Amino acid sequence: MTKRQVVFLLLLLTVLELYKLAQASDTSLDRSEKKYLFSDTIKLNWYKATEFCRSRGMFLMSIRNTAEREAVINFLESTGYPKTHDKFMLWMSANDLGEEGEFHWASTGERVNYSNWSDKEPNDYKSGEDCVVLAYWKKGGSKHHYKFNDTPCTRDYQFICETL
DSSP, X not given: OOHHHHHHHHHHHHHHHHHHHHHHOOEEEEETTEEEEEOSSOOBOHHHHHHHHHTXXXXXXXXXXXXXXXXXXXXXXXXXXXXXXXXXXXXXEEEOSSSTTOOEEXXXXXXXXXXXXXXXXXXXXXXOOOEEEEEEEGGGOGGGEEXXXXXXXXXXXXXXXXXO
């Protein structure tokens, strides 16, 4: 193989990798220091979603206050996704894998102090709900829009990655 062919092959492989990344990263947004990445086409379990984000130098999202929640809601609404889907759940980095009932953000190690749980949550239903999603149920009314819910880590959901 000639030097020119090797260079061409490397360029082709680079373009293919960028194409794959673009396909897996449907939507992203910069908000001040943070960058968000959301894909409406990929559903993974919590562990795989964490790996996906980390492989891109990012973390599963953390919503530590009302301003961060509003930024995520505005971002999602800017994609049009909530207008075309009545219900969805998005993985966040929160979990109580270390100790039942003690939720921490895997991205920072901080305890979850912002209370945005759905009614009667977290409930560790059937002793198997250790990871947290941001849940949206259009038909449930505004009290069910963008609330936290604990769920089994092995279920496949969409997710948002973020930079810290």
